Amino acid sequence: MADADEDVIPRSGPLLEDVDLSEEIQDFRFLGTATGNDVKIPKRGEKDFEPHETALHPLFVRMGRTLSKGEDPIGDDGLRGQRMWFLPEEIIYLVERGTIDLRWPATGDDEDGRGLPMSLQAAYAMFLGEQQGLGGALTFERYSVYSGLKRAGYTVLRAASFEGSGPPATANCYPPLPQRTWQAGLLSLAWLKYIFHNSEKEGHERLDYGLGIAPGLYRSYADIYRRLALIPWYDPTNTQITAASQSSPTDGEIRVTYHVWKPGSATFKKSDHGPPDFRIAVVDARETTAPSLQQLGNLMATLPYEPPKVEDQLYQKLKHGYKNVILAIVDQGVVSYLRISDAAFGRERLYERAGRGFGGKRGGRGGRGRGRGR
Structure with a gap:
């Protein structure tokens, strides 16, 4: 009986409607975190959990069916106009990320007609060394450089010299000829x-x-x-195109392999790629020796003439040069990048720089302490 009476007795304590929140002590510790500027993590590389541009491909396919299309080299079956062509390095990279399902072509014995699923090891065995007859085989060294740059978020495309010596040197590979009048002469x-x-x-x-x-x-x-200044120095602004420079081919082991653009580059478009930010030549350290001066000269002759900006710093001009290329040296999977520039040390005179004074802000030597407590 006593237990039943105790359940009826109301519990002591303030009711919710009697509590005045303005009389309680407020906690302002987390007030500083409520700012208007949200902190964003910089996006580098591709994320598997984010929406990809390929989601619009079915829409583009339906739009493209309204236009006439030539004969498909594989056949005029139901998949005509729905195929997408990939390069060997792109296939291996997508298989590594788990984006695509790679299968061996179907035969008459297959029940589902979809072919045999291929593993990543099978993709490596299939596509590494592909296009050997074209002189531009995809080697392990080239794919190591390609996959590393793609994971870092760079846009990587094959250069014209990927499968051979590439086009000969043109007028844009050399400084423009000066236009002189008879008074200037x-x-x-x-x-x-x-x-x-x-x-x-x-x-x-x-x-x-x-x-x-x-x-x-x-x-x-x-x-x-x-x-x-007694020793003559090399001036890249005075070099001119000759018949010998047009006929001298680049070395098969040292030539520009990839064109690379920075993540979010404003100069890159699918319709117009624009000039690349970097030109990379992949070199196998176990098969190729240190390049000679003639090999580097033939390689530089195929690069466009890009003089440094006038407002750049001295060391930035020497680093960029009038032409530059990056050697990606691969030693058993370890990639080291080395920049080679066609710089003019004679034009950038170090002794003509305006030096800055030492010491404090007002010039002269800074104040010297006389000991603690003095």
Whole structure:
């Protein structure tokens, strides 16, 4: 009886309608996290869980059926106009990611008519070394570079020299010819006469003092460095196209293999690829020795002429050069990237740079401490 009475007695404590939230202590610890700018993780590479552009392919196929189509090389069956052609490296890459189901062609004994499923090992055995008769076999080294760049989010396409020596050097591979008038020609002749006279006089003075500096008054170190400039230097802006450069083929082991664009590049479009951000030549470290000067010269002759920007820093100009290519050296699966540039060290004079003063913001040496407590 006592237990039944206790159940009827109301429990002590405030009711929900009697609680005033304004009188309670507020917790403002998480107020700073409620900001308007949401933190976004940078997107690099392809994600399997995100929607892909291939979801619109059926729509494009239905749109394309309204137009006339030529004869399909495989046959005019029910799959006409629904096929998509892939390169060998694209097939292996998609099989690795689990995007496609690769199957061996069906035979008359297959019950479902879909063919035999192929594993990743079978895809490697099938497509590595494909197109050997065309001189552009997909080797393991080339696929290692391709898959690594694709996973990093880069756009990778085959270069024209993937299957051979590629097209010969054209006029865009060399600096443009200067347009001169007869007034500029007379002025240049006068300057040449003046420079030749001064250089001849300066040459006699240098012979009198050997390779040292002639006595005199020098206002800066730049004047002394100019006097020490004795060795002729290579100037890529003076190179011109010749018949020999057009006929000299690139080496079969060292040639541009892939054109690469950065993730989200504004210059790349499916209709117009535009100039690539990088040109990569894949080299097998176990089969190829260090490239010679002639091999690098033939390789540089096939690259377009792209001078550095005037506003770039000194070391950025030397790194970019007037032509550049990246050697992807593959040693048993380990890829090392090495940039080769056609730079002009003689044009970028280090001693003519405006140096910055040392010390604090107002110039001079910074203040020196005299010890603790003084």
